Amino acid sequence: MPSEIYQGYEFYGSQYARFGTAVAAEIRRKVYGIDIGQQGWRSMDEQRQIVEILRKYSCRDVIDVACGSGGPSLAIAQAIGCNLTGVDVEQNAITAALGFAASLGKSDSTQFIVADCGKQLPFPDVSFDAVICIDAILHFAHRDDVMGDWHRLLRPNGILIFADAAVVTGAISKEEIIIRASQGSFVCVPVGYNEAALQSIGFKVIGSFDTTKIEAEIACNLVRVREKHRTALIREEGAEWFQSRQKFLSVTSELANNRKLSRLFYMASKL
Ligand SMILES: C[S@@+](CC[C@H](N)C(=O)[O-])C[C@H]1O[C@@H](n2cnc3c(N)ncnc32)[C@H](O)[C@@H]1O
Numbered sequence: 001m002p003s004e005i006y007q008g009y010e011f012y013g014s015q016y017a018r019f020g021t022a023v024a025a026e027i028r029r030k031v032y033g034i035d036i037g038q039q040g041w042r043s044m045d046e047q048r049q050i051v052e053i054l055r056k057y058s059c060r061d062v063i064d065v066a067c068g069s070g071g072p073s074l075a076i077a078q079a080i081g082c083n084l085t086g087v088d089v090e091q092n093a094i095t096a097a098l099g100f101a102a103s104l105g106k107s108d109s110t111q112f113i114v115a116d117c118g119k120q121l122p123f124p125d126v127s128f129d130a131v132i133c134i135d136a137i138l139h140f141a142h143r144d145d146v147m148g149d150w151h152r153l154l155r156p157n158g159i160l161i162f163a164d165a166a167v168v169t170g171a172i173s174k175e176e177i178i179i180r181a182s183q184g185s186f187v188c189v190p191v192g193y194n195e196a197a198l199q200s201i202g203f204k205v206i207g208s209f210d211t212t213k214i215e216a217e218i219a220c221n222l223v224r225v226r227e228k229h230r231t232a233l234i235r236e237e238g239a240e241w242f243q244s245r246q247k248f249l250s251v252t253s254e255l256a257n258n259r260k261l262s263r264l265f266y267m268a269s270k271l
Pocket of ligand 1: 012037038039040041042065066067068069072087088089090093115116117118133134135136139140184
């Protein structure tokens with residue numbers, strides 16, 4: 001793992017290494033209602049919304065930036081029949097994605113690669129109709145450059161969809177931010193920052209939704225369901241990891257519930 005990317009304790013690599021265990025799948029089923037390999041705050045309503053947007057704009061070539069296990073974007077590709085490219089910095093995530101794609105018979109219309117999405121991506125200009133990035137922009141140290149690269153990748157009128165779970169909307173203590181920011185790089189921005197950046201880069205914001213309440217619910221449900229599976233999880237993760245993950249999820253839920261840190265979902269089109 002490239003060490004300059006990670007400033008907190010290593011999280012995603014180990015998480016994806018355990019992604020396929022029975023208990024991990026059971027927790028996703030209980031928390032999200034259905035297991036499509038979620039790793040974040042994406043509800044099934046949001047998943048359906050993404051499908052609708054991509055369908056509405058007839059997107060054929062879609063890239064999922066920081067795709068994680070690839071499961072959610074593979075479900076989208078199945079729903080709309082698009083070509084899918086997934087990129088994530090974690091080899092374990094991409095290994096899971098390749099496995100999912102093969103099991104769905106989707107290997108021909110999908111590609112998954114390991115790359116640092118905080119840097120320019122290794123694809124030609126204007127090669128995609130849609131860029132999706134769910135719950136990962138907060139990991140990029142230079143988001144304006146990243147958005148600029150998304151703009152480069154998109155065809156004219158191409159669609160950008162992303163969710164940012166770190167928009168500052170209240171007073172946050174040092175203790176809270178240390179825990180919330182503990183999993184990989186973390187950059188939070190004030191309200192309005194994303195909209196201004198998108199506009200200056202050459203995007204038109206066509207919609208945004210506040211999904212903070214749903215993030216709070218998902219984080220809270222993860223704490224509760226993981227607690228029920230405590231023994232099995234401690235066997236898999238170790239006691240120290242289990243506790244720090246529970247703490248992270250509790251603080252995430254509290255920050256969202258108290259509207260200190262908000263999650264916003266954006267849709268924009270390339271001008
Ligand atoms: C909260 S998860 C979201 C995964 C996926 N988008 C989803 O909705 O299920 C954040 C993802 O960002 C990835 N990530 C973090 N930093 C990254 C980077 N610099 N380049 C690419 N991926 C990165 C992690 O490996 C992880 O898969």
